[in-house]
Amino acid sequence: MNYYSLNKKAPHTSFKNAVVKGLAPDRGLYFPEHIPALPASFFETIDDKSYSEIAFEAIKQFVTPDIPEPILKTIIEETLSFEFPIVRLNEHISTLELFHGPTMAFKDVGARFMARCLGYFNRNNTEEVTVLVATSGDTGGAVANGFLGVKGVHVVILYPSGKVSNIQEKQLTTLGQNITALEVDGVFDDCQDMVKQAFLDPELTDKMQLTSANSINVARWLPQLFYFMFAYKQLHKKHEDLVFSIPSGNFGNICAGMMAQQLGLPIKHFIASNNANNVVTEYLTTQLYNPKPSVATVSNAMDVGNPSNFIRIQEIYKNDFEELKRNLSSYSYSDDATKAALLEIYKQFNYIADPHGAVGYLGCKDYLKDHPDAHCVFLETAHPTKFLDTVEAVIDKKVDLPAQIKAVIDKKKIATKISSYEDLKRFLLAEQKQD
Numbered sequence: 348m349n350y351y352s353l354n355k356k357a358p359h360t361s362f363k364n365a366v367v368k369g370l371a372p373d374r375g376l377y378f379p380e381h382i383p384a385l386p387a388s389f390f391e392t393i394d395d396k397s398y399s400e401i402a403f404e405a406i407k408q409f410v411t412p413d414i415p416e417p418i419l420k421t422i423i424e425e426t427l428s429f430e431f432p433i434v435r436l437n438e439h440i441s442t443l444e445l446f447h448g449p450t451m452a453f454k455d456v457g458a459r460f461m462a463r464c465l466g467y468f469n470r471n472n473t474e475e476v477t478v479l480v481a482t483s484g485d486t487g488g489a490v491a492n493g494f495l496g497v498k499g500v501h502v503v504i505l506y507p508s509g510k511v512s513n514i515q516e517k518q519l520t521t522l523g524q525n526i527t528a529l530e531v532d533g534v535f536d537d538c539q540d541m542v543k544q545a546f547l548d549p550e551l552t553d554k555m556q557l558t559s560a561n562s563i564n565v566a567r568w569l570p571q572l573f574y575f576m577f578a579y580k581q582l583h584k585k586h587e588d589l590v591f592s593i594p595s596g597n598f599g600n601i602c603a604g605m606m607a608q609q610l611g612l613p614i615k616h617f618i619a620s621n622n623a624n625n626v627v628t629e630y631l632t633t634q635l636y637n638p639k640p641s642v643a644t645v646s647n648a649m650d651v652g653n654p655s656n657f658i659r660i661q662e663i664y665k666n667d668f669e670e671l672k673r674n675l676s677s678y679s680y681s682d683d684a685t686k687a688a689l690l691e692i693y694k695q696f697n698y699i700a701d702p703h704g705a706v707g708y709l710g711c712k713d714y715l716k717d718h719p720d721a722h723c724v725f726l727e728t729a730h731p732t733k734f735l736d737t738v739e740a741v742i743d744k745k746v747d748l749p750a751q752i753k754a755v756i757d758k759k760k761i762a763t764k765i766s767s768y769e770d771l772k773r774f775l776l777a778e779q780k781q782d
């Protein structure tokens with residue numbers, strides 16, 4: 348499969364090149380040339396297939412021939428080495444738990460898949476690739492963990508000082524080896540801006556191969572379409588009208604769900620559930636797209652003021668606003684509403700959600716008011732203990748830490764403080780000299 352740039356001013360390119368470069372030379376996001384639907388038999392026989400078989404069939408066309416089929420099988424087996432269970436809360440609401448991976452956030456799948464693709468592409472190279480990534484919380488840990496020990500890849504993570512949870516910070520600052528954490532005096536948008544500026548800086552790009560591991564990278568974005576197929580496999584016999592409520596920040600996850608729909612997965616509707624960062628919620632009401640600086644919330648992985656994948660969603664629905672509205676609703680919720688939802692889920696269903704999942708739950712509830720026959724699946728994008736302070740305070744109960752979290756909590760944080768783009772540049776150039 349070849350990819351084109353959504354800015355339409357760059358040559359089409361291979362999967363490999365799209366992954367290694369991250370962004371097209373015209374700064375556009377890459378998008379697949381075609382999205383051929385899977386045969387009806389794929390969905391008819393989904394009950395007989397393992398998750399790895401489903402994932403392989405679904406993504407094969409997007410990554411071959413650059414990743415040969417046998418290699419792809421191995422990459423998928425290694426990527427999907429944990430569970431993706433559905434928990435049914437009642438007749439109309441389920442949650443899909445995406446937090447059983449090593450860093451307990453859904454980003455593990457994309458990060459592990461991308462790391463293995465890059466490792467394969469780089470198998471004979473002596474030239475080091477530097478993966479530069481800005482994180483609002485969970486990306487950093489997932490990418491650090493996914494890329495740990497991958498040959499020829501150095502990972503540099505920028506995170507906003509004091510704006511990520513204690514556990515998130517530990518997950519991205521304690522690994523060592525080929526992973527470096529930079530603690531930025533600023534907010535997530537400052538981190539993202541610095542990363543973007545680095546990609547545009549010839550003094551850096553002439554000297555090193557930089558790539559991104561944010562969801563703009565096709566190898567991180569596309570594997571997320573697996574989740575929707577895994578949910579379908581578990582629910583389709585019981586429920587016909589499946590809708591998904593996706594706690595959204597950069598809109599990569601929801602956009603991957605829309606790719607699954609394009610592949611033929613019978614998804615009735617998508618709900619983009621947002622915190623106070625509500626650019627898309629407003630867009631669907633006013634048709635005006637107004638990016639804003641992000642504001643801090645208790646669901647910090649969604650504190651994004653200008654979601655980078657929204658342009659891919661526009662492409663999927665061919666920039667047709669009415670078509671978009673037929674497929675997508677969006678709601679925005681305050682921190683107070685989010686906390687009240689956490690408590691409600693706990694009291695009514697004896698289920699402990701995390702703040703992002705709680706926002707997704709609220710999206711389901713609002714949608715179901717007008718569509719009482721639907722079955723709404725909200726994605727539980729992180730384990731509740733990643734947001735321990737909020738969760739324990741709201742439900743007024745101590746929560747047990749899972750093994751993945753216990754393993755990092757007492758480790759020593761190692762991070763370099765930076766406060767400007769110049770600091771980042773100096774750091775990268777110095778690293779380069781050492782190699």
Ligand SMILES: *Cc1c(COP(=O)(O)O)cnc(C)c1O
Pocket residue numbers: 452453454484485486562594595596597598599600601648649703728729
């Ligand atoms: C990244 C993240 C999100 C937002 O996902 P997008 O693909 O950026 O929309 C939601 N919840 C959690 C826990 C996350 O880590």
